[in-house]
Amino acid sequence: MKKMRFIIFALSAFILTSLSAAPTILEVEYKDVTVDGKTVKVATIEQPDGTWGYYGEKGGEFDVIVKNKLDTPTVIHWHGLILPDSQDGVSGVTQLNPIDLGKEYHYKFKLVQSGTYWMHSHYGMQEQELVEAPFIITTADDKDYKQVVVMFQDFSFKSPSENLKELQSQSPKDDTMKIDNKAMPGMAMNKEEAAPDLNDVKYDAFLTNYHTDDNPEVVKVKPEEKVKLRFIDGSAATNYWVTLGGLKGQLIAVDGQSVKPIEVEKIQLALGQRADVIVTIPKEGGTYQILGQVEGLKAQTGIILTAEAKAEGFKIETEASEATPALNYDQDFLLHSLDKLLPELSTDTVRVKLSGDMDKYIWKINDQVWPDITPIKVKQNQRIVMIIDNETMMSHPMHLHGYDFKITNINGKSVDGPFRDTVLVQPMSTVIIQFDAINAGKWMFHCHNIYHMAAGMMTYIDVIGVKEN
Template sequence: MDVSRRFFLAASAGLAAGASVAKIPDVQAASKTVLRVKTRQIEVEGKAVTRYGIEQNDGTFGLFLNDGEPFNVQLVNELNVDTLVHWHGMEEPWRQDGVPYLSAPPIKSGGSMEYQFAALPTGTRWMHSHFGLQEQNLLAAPLIIRDKAEQAEDAQEVVLFLEDFAWRSPEEIFAELRKPKPAMSMSKSSSDTGKSDGPDLNDVDFDAYLANDRTLDDPEIIAVEKGGRIRLRVINASASSEFTVDLGAVQGSLVAVDGNPVQPVSAQRFPLAIAQRADIMLTMPADGSAVPVLALGEGRKLQSGIILRPKGAAVAMISAKTETEGPRVELEQEALLRAVTPLKKRQVQQIIPVDLTGFMSSYIWNMPIHGQAGMPAVVEESQRVELVLTNKTSMSHPMHLHGHSFQVVEINGTRFNGAMRDTIMVPPRMTVTVALETKNPGLWAFHCHNLYHLAAGMFSTMAYREIPDSN
């Protein structure tokens, strides 16, 4: 998506035929941005399909702001079911966080809700439903807040929004995952006591991967300048898939993760766990050739992507199927990252152990805190807290804390001043420690961002001892 045109897709294809929605109130407040949660039609492998989406009145997919502009939004539910949207990576007041029944009740069909807070932190964020399994039905969109340096840089901004797609409904997928497995599969059980033959890379066999709502049989081709500089904002908005972003022969420079600036790291491939984001600077070839930007599915012979094309450049057909499986997403590159603005040095007031546990055989997942299932991580305001995340299973878990940014400070016993993030992947049988400042009182969701792990129990909260009564 070339957001210099302020469009993501020609989403004005709009509501699916026959959709039944309640009457929607007109919103006249000029100072507000209206975001409408609605059904829409996209095309996957040549077939039309109805899914959800979040659009502005003019069809713009998601929300794009500049530093200093307020987050002033009216969210209107045009679906025929309840919904609520979470502003992922923002440090909003907790009652505006968008987690049903925790921060606010869901929005009824035909209803709306208003949000107003400082649009911070700046950077590549995103938005998605936190209601049931709606995220798998593509109820997600970009949320970009450009800082002043990004507004001034001589670079074209391109958003690559990655999602996984299945013809089956999310409910069918989840029901299949919850079915008891045969005894012979117990050797691949993910448990806090049992051993595994090796990491389980995927829960779900998806039918396609989408890049800006399209597959590689009909990819989005974005017009760019020969030799021009690009800020590529990649968002892994998938429900249950990790990717490696592949620039082919082009060298890129990773300059931000989860919207937060890092000391540049040069590479041609960049791992991206579920819910993570990567800002990659690259320069188009001087010879005017096109550059495919591919997303390789972890452990799958399946990919998606977009094409960056200067005027007149030839574009070769690229298959969505690959001969080899996509690379395992691990933490080697994570260990190289250093925050541009790390946390200030300070004594740690509280260390909170969080075990990531579960059984693949019965598909039950948990995250006991202080060894107690169902226990929140209880903190006090103005503390330096470290969360010690220990994965005792054979699957990776991308762990997300709402309302806060944290710094990665330790991987498997090795301390370092790593990146600032809001989502960190914890690979099988590994321990990752993150540090944060408790400066945003509330009752915050804390969970695995694999949608099906969350739904099967890997969800908790971080609770301040004193929680504000209102916004």
């Protein structure tokens, strides 16, 4: 009898664990969007029930099978996640091969963070083809808010390789041209005479959550409801100014990391970055356009929040009345992290120079061009102080895999800045970031502008494991 009871117990335990252990499926697949009356194929990452991306809880296990339903290989990177480098999804560096067409790959790691992250292809220039989705990790507090993801995307009818070819052929062919033309990207010149250079690619549209301005996503809200807007810049080469339709919001986190809340009506969001903003819908209800306006242009995209009963017929103007200025460092000066770096570590300083060769549209880190690089080697369990010098006329959203880093100095000014995984390094400027190199492994460090990355601006940091006694 005892034996029988044990068998039943063992069986039910087995059934329970196998139930809870069923991996989530994420399918990388094609999807249609209609832009200017033309319907074209882009890509997305969805669960079989249509959920876009992944939603998990802090402390839970990320146990996911990625199925490639595209007609090309792919590999998916979990942007901003702290994980073993074997799970980081970078083919040729941490994952031997990409996921071939029709094949799948099993990723597994513990969710030690919470907040707004995202996932995207780290294969070729597939981000421009919108192989991307949100990756949201909630905590118990999140039940107090209506959760709304707002991912900005840039869209081109041309393939990313056609766009890159155009950029390469537009480059100045001789030095005279370089000196005469102040607008040439990437050129070093005097700070006084230089205007920053924005937007290499001329896009056909800007989308939010795959929606165009004439058919925006409409989210129903209630009067007095608290809404957590989870902004993600999932664009391939576009930075945004985000506005809240006249609402005042509390900016509570950037790149998934909590900051001391500040009141905002407008925020800056660079490529790859995220921002969590809480807004409260007024008592009288109303309709609010939550917009991202492209840096340096009038073009805008966004979603609609409405408390109206009849939620139809909304449109977003494709252009604002005025062009925005370039992004700047103001926001990073205002933001302060709630977390601290570890106090007890010895430090190691790493210098990173960002430069460009505009004759050939080549972008470099420490004069090296991916894949011909020697990795930056550091020892595990040290505080890494990374001094990033941008010697070009374009800003570069520099992204480090597997770590959050703290911004500690901007152009010589010490700051108690936020933790981030992507920092927009402004033209002709210097930023110091610091991180505790706790996790050994190979961690990509690159510009998140897909064209700069494809044109060489990528390397990796090899955090070399130290054996514990």
